[in-house]
Amino acid sequence: MKKIKMGMIGGGIGAFIGDAHRRASRICNDFELVCGVFDVDYEKSKEFAAKEGIDLRRCYKSVDDMIKTELAMPADARMEVVAIVTPNDLHYPFAKKLLEDGFHLVCEKPMTITVQEALDLEMLVAKKKLTFALTHTYTGYPMVRQMRDLISKGVLGTIQRIDAQYYQGWINSIIHGTGSRITGVWRLDPQHAGASSCMGDIGVHAFNLIEYTTGLEVREVLSDLNPVKEGIKLDLDGTVLIRFSDKLKGVIRSSQVCAGEENNLTIAVYGSKASLKWGQENPNYLYMLSDSDTIRIFKPAHGYNEKLAEEGHTMPAGHPEGIYEALANIYRGTAKSIRNQKFTPGEFPSVHDGVRGMKFIHAVVDSNAKGNIWIKV
Numbered sequence: 001m002k003k004i005k006m007g008m009i010g011g012g013i014g015a016f017i018g019d020a021h022r023r024a025s026r027i028c029n030d031f032e033l034v035c036g037v038f039d040v041d042y043e044k045s046k047e048f049a050a051k052e053g054i055d056l057r058r059c060y061k062s063v064d065d066m067i068k069t070e071l072a073m074p075a076d077a078r079m080e081v082v083a084i085v086t087p088n089d090l091h092y093p094f095a096k097k098l099l100e101d102g103f104h105l106v107c108e109k110p111m112t113i114t115v116q117e118a119l120d121l122e123m124l125v126a127k128k129k130l131t132f133a134l135t136h137t138y139t140g141y142p143m144v145r146q147m148r149d150l151i152s153k154g155v156l157g158t159i160q161r162i163d164a165q166y167y168q169g170w171i172n173s174i175i176h177g178t179g180s181r182i183t184g185v186w187r188l189d190p191q192h193a194g195a196s197s198c199m200g201d202i203g204v205h206a207f208n209l210i211e212y213t214t215g216l217e218v219r220e221v222l223s224d225l226n227p228v229k230e231g232i233k234l235d236l237d238g239t240v241l242i243r244f245s246d247k248l249k250g251v252i253r254s255s256q257v258c259a260g261e262e263n264n265l266t267i268a269v270y271g272s273k274a275s276l277k278w279g280q281e282n283p284n285y286l287y288m289l290s291d292s293d294t295i296r297i298f299k300p301a302h303g304y305n306e307k308l309a310e311e312g313h314t315m316p317a318g319h320p321e322g323i324y325e326a327l328a329n330i331y332r333g334t335a336k337s338i339r340n341q342k343f344t345p346g347e348f349p350s351v352h353d354g355v356r357g358m359k360f361i362h363a364v365v366d367s368n369a370k371g372n373i374w375i376k377v
């Protein structure tokens with residue numbers, strides 16, 4: 001089958017997530033990177049393109065140039081989808097232009113800066129009938145997909161509590177002047193990050209994981225955010241109480257300043273019959289607990305898994321797979337959608353998940369600003 005021709009914005013030398021996107025698109029083997037604007041600095045962008053073996057005539061100075069030149073090419077040579085892997089403030093303007101010009105998108109989270117922008121994109125995707133995949137990467141793990149399917153089959157009974165945590169520590173050393181990391185620090189700047197650092201960057205993953213695995217929508221939030229230090233403009237830490245209904249509540253705890261924490265994202269869904277727990281740092285283990293039985297552990301690449309989880313591994317059981325394969329699963333689903341093939345809901349997060357994420361971020365910021373009150377999502 002012909003590869004889908006992909007462009008990329010961002011993701012040049014030294015960038016974090018763009019490299020993961022390229023690897024994932026190669027693992028799933030459905031895409032071919034043909035062009036891009038890989039860096040804000042054109043010289044560095046060309047340096048990257050040369051290293052990557054991309055035709056330098058298709059390494060563009062700006063996104064406008066890229067769109068114009070690619071549109072002038074014969075349809076079978078032109079890029080079909082673009083991966084947007086820039087800082088947050090650039091997702092919306094680039095996504096809007098590209099959708100208007102008929103390109104499918106893979107876009108990083110948080111999808112936009114404002115809720116209105118997110119709604120605009122949702123409307124445009126529907127109007128243009130294009131594929132839009134939002135890379136909430138963790139939804140691509142086989143055991144997260146297994147969790148979603150087990151919950152949808154009702155194996156937990158009535159869900160009674162949901163608890164998600166996302167703790168990192170890398171910003172701790174930056175605010176205390178002991179760290180040397182220079183990439184990604186735009187996350188502390190409202191102009192590039194938006195209304196929130198911690199909740200916008202990682203709390204939103206926890207939120208998405210909750211809605212993805214349970215199929216439920218968070219109705220209201222009450223947050224207590226913490227910038228941690230004088231002079232910091234955005235939250236670096238916070239707790240969010242969440243309500244789904246009068247009888248189902250939970251919590252999202254998230255921090256970027258927990259010294260020593262790496263990428264500690266966990267989710268636990270507690271039901272009346274049983275509970276499921278999963279953690280990103282050991283992603284191939286899904287634990288099922290109950291009052292009356294021994295703990296069960298689900299692992300990838302076993303026939304006992306549900307369809308989407310079972311399809312989500314590339315190696316036989318016992319060969320650990322991780323973040324690249326998870327992202328590759330999202331790319332695989334995206335490819336099916338672009339090719340108009342049948343796909344299962346949940347194979348890739350959608351523009352609607354992006355809208356939900358933006359509503360969550362703004363409700364959380366609003367709740368905190370108004371004195372920690374309940375706000376509708």
Ligand SMILES: NC(=O)c1ccc[n+]([C@@H]2O[C@H](COP(=O)([O-])OP(=O)(O)OC[C@H]3O[C@@H](n4cnc5c(N)ncnc54)[C@H](O)[C@@H]3O)[C@@H](O)[C@H]2O)c1
Nearest residue numbers: 010011012015016017039040085086087088108109137184
């Ligand atoms: N899904 C995930 O798990 C995950 C993980 C990390 C980051 N992200 C998201 O990915 C995005 C990028 O984050 P990152 O950590 O890779 O950032 P980064 O700072 O490492 O890389 C950003 C890249 O964008 C480029 N860029 C900036 N302005 C540009 C412009 N005008 N035109 C073209 N390129 C431009 C930079 O030169 C750089 O190459 C963010 O939205 C972030 O929230 C998601």
